Amino acid sequence: MGSSFSGSTEFSAPAPTAVSTAVPANPPAKAAVPASPARDPELKTCWSCRVLSGSALFGAGTYVYLVARRPLKQGIPPGPGTVLQMVVGISIACWGVVVLVDPKGKSHPVI
Numbered sequence: 696m697g698s699s700f701s702g703s704t705e706f707s708a709p710a711p712t713a714v715s716t717a718v719p720a721n722p723p724a725k726a727a728v729p730a731s732p733a734r735d736p737e738l739k740t741c742w743s744c745r746v747l748s749g750s751a752l753f754g755a756g757t758y759v760y761l762v763a764r765r766p767l768k769q770g771i772p773p774g775p776g777t778v779l780q781m782v783v784g785i786s787i788a789c790w791g792v793v794v795l796v797d798p799k800g801k802s803h804p805v806i
Contacts, residue, residue, distance in 0.1 A: 749795035756788025 763780035767773055773781075 745794055745797065749791045749793075752791030752794060753788050754791070756784045756786065756791060758784070759787060760784030 760781055761784075763777050763784060766777065
């Protein structure tokens, strides 16, 4: 549980050098990870991928929202958890719509 340290706890300053150098002691490090390769343009224009994922997100968001609405239809007042579940469901559904619609046109190749 303890540590064994058998050394001096006093630190001495390094001896000053007579000649001062202009080279920094720690040069800037180069990027450890190389730049990412360009993505395949086919992945950006995959219409079936967008339809499948957008529809799945829209369906999942709609399901989450409707499950949260079920107690409200029975007359139970909403609590903070129910409201949060409805917001999350709407957010997921909106994400699906954005994937389907592609408003900025990022999936279309630039000519």
